[in-house]
Amino acid sequence: MTNIDRATSYSSTSDSDTEDISESLRAIRSNGTTHPLINKKPSNISTSIQLISSDNDSLINEDDEEDESENPFIDSEVADYYENLYETSQYECRHLFDPNFNWSKRQDQVIVHKLDKVIALFACLMFTGLQLDRGNLPQAISDNMLEDLGLTTNDYNRGNTIFLICFLTGEIPSSILSKWIGADRFIPFQMITWSIVAACQCFLQGKYSFFLARALTAFLESGLIAELVLFLSTYYKAKELPIRLSWLWVTSTMVQVTGAVLALGILKLRGFLGWEGWRWLFLIEGSITLFIGIGATYMLIPSPIELVDRGWFSEHEVKIIINRVLRDDPTKGDTNNRSGVTFKQLVKVFLDYDLWPIYSIGLIAFVPTGAMTNYIPIIYRGQGLTTFQTNLLLIPHYILHITFLIQITKLSERLNQRALVAILAPIYLIPLLIFFKTHRDTLTTTGIWLVSTLISGGPYIHAICVSWVSRNSGSIKTRSVSAAVYNLIVQAGGIISANIYRDDDKPLYHRGNNHILIIGTALLPLLLSIKWYYTWRNNSRKKIWNSMSPEEQYQYIHNSPDEGNKRLDFRFDS
Template identity: 50%
Template sequence: MALDEKFSNSKTSEEVSDSKGVEFTLNDEKKVLVTTEIESIASTLDSQLDKNPFLDPVVAEHYREVYEKSKYECRGVFDPHFEWEPEEEKRLVRKLDIRVAFSACLMFASLQIDRGNLSQAVTDNMLNDLNLTTNNYNTGNTIFLVAFLLAELPSQIISKALGPDVFIPIQICTWSIIAMSQGALKGKTSFYVTRALIGAVEGGFIADLVLWLSYFYTSKELPIRLSWFWTTLSTVSISISLAAFGILRLRGVSNLEGWRWLFIIEGAITLLVGILSFYLMVPSAVQTKNWMHPKGWFTEREQKIVVNRVLRDDPSKGDMHNRQPLTPRMIWKSLSDYDLFPLYIIGILAYAPTATLGAYQTLNLRQLGFSTFNTNLLTIPGDFIHIVLLLIITWVSERVNDRALICLVLPIYSVPLVGVLAFWKGTMKDVWGTWAVTTLVLGGPYIHAILVAWVSRNAYSIRSRSVASAVYNMAVQLGSIYAKNIYRQDDKPLYRRGNSQLFALSLTMFPIIIGTKFYYIYRNKQKDNIWNKMTTEQREDYIRNTKDEGNKRLDFRFTH
């Protein structure tokens, strides 16, 4: 034998039999070589299975049955053995970035314009024109957020039944018309009503759009695209701050105040985006041909690449079809998924400082003595810092494959700055110092893109992902509700009590984020203990017959 010849000079040997009962001799050196080769082969197989779990025929057959049962719209191009070149995938991802990610950013811009221009409107004496107080302004913001929060889950239910490609354009067009109607506000009642209507229509939009993005991107690609998503938020904030300078100067034209023109003009712009979004969105990668897209987006080969790379990354993305409604049982199972609760808690608490300071930034700058024009310009540096830090931390989180530790950057950054606002005696007296600290807080590391992708990844089923994305956004809105009521009339102008509360909330993020990481490590170890004790036959039987779903499956591991 070749191995015998190679190691003929070795001293120690041992007789063994192969699977057919034929005896042959292995010495110590040969045993080391064989063991190394076996380990190498096993490592290669594990690596291949990580990239393509469907190479295991049991797994492939199980999910083929799942996709057929759910009538998954892309099941026709599912192919466990289909291969493609890395360069092909790179070109295709670039196409997706233009067709999908850019479109999502444009639609998200329309959301931010109509929900964010209120802060520009108040710099033009909107509150005085409507005889509103600071507390009325707080109430209006609270009504908006409560309506936004309450609409999250119903919006997901409607969107899942109609499809995001149908429901999202309807949402944008509807809220744009309501936003334009704010040009006719008369007082407190009409202010409250329009705030409620805009919040109710916009609620669920973000979760709907994230679900649509997940149809085209892998879990590793999604956070970066979501960082572009929220970069759009800051870019829009800069743009509308600059636009507000020109639009607010229309005060007096047709006997209308500048802030009325702001609502009318910007609402009309987002209405155009809403109409365009009917063209920009498609149901899925295999449903891109229609009267608006006669040639479709992809070739047949590109369709197979899009679908199979997403399924190999997350096989659960085919367990429902894109027009399948959520049943009450599905909703309840998703709502009671305790493994996602730690991420919801982070969502409630993480953004309190920026939500509070963001809502009052323009009012406080006017209070400091800045003009309407300078106030709008001075909001821009914070948005710029926000963009830079958001892109950096989201990229780093995927690069090092860690979410919790990267999220700790937020409290490390914000605690000392909020502490300055809470305890510095020069607050509101040192005009430029106060502006600088506030700007740095608002520009702080924004972990929202990381959290949204984290929720999506740990949900591990379309059913749970749809509801969990909505619940996470509800948690964020709940945090915004209390955050935007922390500053009160009797606490003006230094807001010492309010800033002390923000400081305490920032401190709580340390144990919560660290605790979340340890919780997921613990849950993975629980699964490992059971899975590693199972034989190959038991594992195959589990994959075929288990009633466990989503992230409760023993062959799923939580990311952290």
């Protein structure tokens, strides 16, 4: 067919209408949503336009039924395609999929609020168990654990390195097992087993038992973060997910605050039954996680449909949950919650060069704050502070961390910007790192506390990056793996931060302070280059796309073998 023939076949469509259709279809793709109606054309322009999912909440009044422009299944052919896809994939909630189902915006808000109180809250509780057991080592160190076990600073570094390597090693296998077995079964198993190992650290006798305990705890804990990301994405829309993810890390920081306060009391048990305080710390906090893990066997459910059986939601409410998520991203129903990740999908995620820019952020972004956080107890004890004073002085940087985390995540979603908001982190940190490096010799104890608190409590962009990876993956089938890969890279960065401060560099750690300054400074040009890269990729695709005729665009959308973020009509978040 010539260009003239194509123009004739579309003679009933105005240029502006055609442009609207193309732009709208690209909008669908940019949100990771697909509508592949093989070898079919829309019957008319209005039908094509109805395929589009609008993000404009102003179209819906508080008490009106949901506006149909938010429903990509209005077109019967689209609905039939996905209904068949959900049946083929044995999507566990497929019987509640209803293209014609409507609900009010007010009902939608009530549902989200209830999800926050049940699903998000329990996800935070599970994160509590994770952070309680992996984050209590600084409190143990403040109680002279190193001296009691005859360990050096380098042994402490090795223990942290072993922990991070094992956490990193287990990340992908854990995510694959969880997807295959089901998160509702695998996560409780994880929590129960690692809590037992964590509690048994009360029996440590030397560096080798310390290394072994760190290795086992890390390997059993690995994968939980990626599993919780996928778990939450089952219940929330893409734009609702980042702030819920930020709640996880807010929880993590709150646990550190609570853990520091709790440690003040537990560590006073030193001498009770002949045990040091840090032994009681491991035993008590490991036991708390054990109870959370046992509770997870009841609270974690295979799919949203189980919410009815638990009595937490009515069937009508569950139907809203399922359909609102599918209309936001229809691909969320193209897999079963017991389906595994194939080797081919795993390799595809590792080789996806368009995600490596975000992975590179995870490698270096948290090294400066992580290194400082790891060594605050050692620095404070080196200043002659007591165990009580050290743990009390840890609290302010946790509070600062929570404040920054919530506000920077909200700002990112409000501005719909990732890189330009994340760049606030190095802009904030670089002057502080320069000051700490150049004035470390002359700072008083109060000055050291103030600057180290400001550094370790700095802007935390982890929630932004996790949601960024999810959005730029372009496929629900690969999001769990890409989240695991990102977290794996973050753990690799953690290995770097765990070895910044060395025994031969104490007590002032000039070399270590120089290293975190260099790494913190490197984040600034990295984020700028990533912003440029995704903008360039989008503009290049837009140029090619706009050079295609309307019919070529339509044929590409419905017939191209390109998938996910490799499609010409997919647009990256930047």
